[in-house]
Amino acid sequence: MKQKFDIGIIGAGLSGLTLGNSLLSKKIKNFILIEKNSHLKNDKTYSFWSGPGLFDIKKSFSVKPKKEWSQIEIKVKNKSYKIDLGSYRYACYSSESILDELYKKITKEGIKVERGQSINHVKKNQDGWEIKLKNKKILLKNVIDSRPNKIFDDKYPSLKQVFVGSEIISNQNIFDENVVTLMDFSESNKNVIFTYILPFSKNKALIETTFFSSEINFKQVGKIHDLTLKKFDIKEITRTEQAVLPMSPYIDRKMEEQYFRIGNFAGASRPASGYAFTRIALWANQIKTKKEFCYDMIHHKENYLTNWLDKIFLSVLRSNPKKAPEIFKVFFTKVPISSVIRFLSDQSRLVDYFVIILKLPKLVMLRGLINLYVK
Ligand SMILES: Cc1cc2nc3c(=O)[nH]c(=O)nc-3n(C[C@H](O)[C@H](O)[C@H](O)COP(=O)(O)OP(=O)(O)OC[C@H]3O[C@@H](n4cnc5c(N)ncnc54)[C@H](O)[C@@H]3O)c2cc1C
Incomplete structure (x- = not known):
């Protein structure tokens, strides 16, 4: 007989394990994770910002950073621009320490993580979704898939x-x-x-x-x-x-009934930077703080202004990459660092958008905006 679960999460990476922990916080336990790799790898260094007014990721993951910094540097044409972060910090973590902590919390609650199982096909039948593992078949009511896409979106300005x-x-x-x-x-x-x-x-x-x-x-x-x-x-x-x-500013929302996508290719990756850690942490916290879990929460909610500015940034970077060093220099040195960090951390206030638009080179950004509509 096939083993049945309410939810099957494909991929026990950052988004899969984070979601697993969020489900546990909602007392949902009838789920399984299926992961391609047979053991945790230390193959990523996760970095993100912390400080006043930002969601406290460090606390929510309860893992010590490998190192924290209070100054950053931007270098253009060999000229160095150092920026003091004030009360903000830039910290990095080994993926192994973060994922190991998330993994331990899940397995301690008796949740099964099937490792060494590469899933290539998920079959729909009348009872739900069927997945063939090496030694058995499992039946899932809902699938939450965090596997990376094989194809990248190439639509302008991605x-x-x-x-x-x-x-x-x-x-x-x-x-x-x-x-x-x-x-x-x-x-x-x-x-x-x-x-x-x-x-x-x-x-x-x-x-x-x-x-x-x-x-x-x-x-x-x-x-x-x-x-x-x-x-x-x-x-x-x-x-x-x-x-x-x-x-990419375009989220792949292609989903079938009771089949959901999470992770880098489903909106976790910030279009203008590729960073995904903060979005995954914010999204998990949203699930934890809501009274009841519903599948709508799996979607990343787009912030219109952030996405619009990211599109213009991307448009400039794609159509005029030569200008990028100057734009990033202005962004980090002329915009107050608190606004920069809140913007990069998806926690902007209205004033941050205003000051970013005010400080960035108008002509280049305007060309970027126009290119969005003509390219
Ligand atoms: C090297 C590196 C450094 C990064 N640094 C930062 C950073 O500093 N800051 C930041 O914010 N973001 C960073 N990112 C981006 C992002 O935060 C990470 O990619 C993050 O791991 C995304 O989580 P995810 O769950 O989407 O993907 P992953 O964590 O990669 O999880 C996907 C999981 O699916 C599994 N899988 C894949 N195919 C299959 C299959 N067929 N069957 C079963 N399982 C499968 C994979 O083995 C993996 O465990 C970095 C990414 C990389 C690759």
Whole structure:
């Protein structure tokens, strides 16, 4: 006989495990998670902002950050612009520590996580959704799918964020461990290219080479990454990570009856940055704080103004990537950092939108806006 569950969550990554914990907080226990990987991987470094007026993600995940910073740096044409974060912080976490904590909480409550099960097909029959695991079939009333899409949306102004990162130990004490290099731009007419550095100590850092691009070309990103690494007199590379993240203002809402999508490709990924951690945390908190769970809550609610500004940003980045370094420089140095952080964290106040629109270069942004309608 097939085992039956009310809900089957495909993918025990960040959104799947976070949702699992939110369901438990609503006393919903008749669910199962199905995950492709047989063990947790330490293959991502999650970073996000914290501080006054922002939802306290640290508290909700109860995991210690790997490191926190109170200063960021933007570099354009080798000129450095350092920005003090005041009471705000930029922190990073290893994906392993976050996912392990979420996983433990779920399994402690007796929820089954089927690991090492790659799901390629979900079949609809009259009793619900049927999934074939290696040694059995299960029947689900509802499916919540967090698998990444194989195809990326290419509709204007969508982009992809492609990056390659290496955690390194240098032979020299070359890093300022108090300052995150958020964006150190390289010049390019075709893509937005920058280096991102999270310094863990004077000689240890995660160095990432990132492209905002309309194509996925790991070979090209890897080549620039190798050149970048040469600057750091490397003793050892201790870990690597890489990704292609959607930067799309269009959420894939294609769903069938009792089949829902969550995660990066279903609205968690912030269009203008590719960051998804904050959105997933905010969305989980929304579920936790509502009296009763309903499937409507699975959707990410779009904020019209944020999405509109993201579209204009993306339009500028896609049609005029050469201008990106200047725009990001103005964004981080001319807009008050509290407004920047609230905007990037999906927790803007009206005044933040106003000040962002006021400070950004008008002509370039206007062209971006026009391109949205003509391209
Ligand atoms: C390297 C990296 C660094 C990132 N850094 C940041 C950051 O600093 N800040 C930020 O906000 N966001 C970051 N992101 C973006 C985002 O927060 C993460 O991608 C986050 O993990 C998204 O959660 P998710 O559940 O959508 O995807 P995932 O966490 O990837 O979960 C999807 C799960 O589905 C499983 N799966 C896939 N296919 C199948 C299948 N066929 N059958 C069963 N299971 C399957 C996968 O193994 C995975 O466990 C980063 C992403 C990456 C890849």
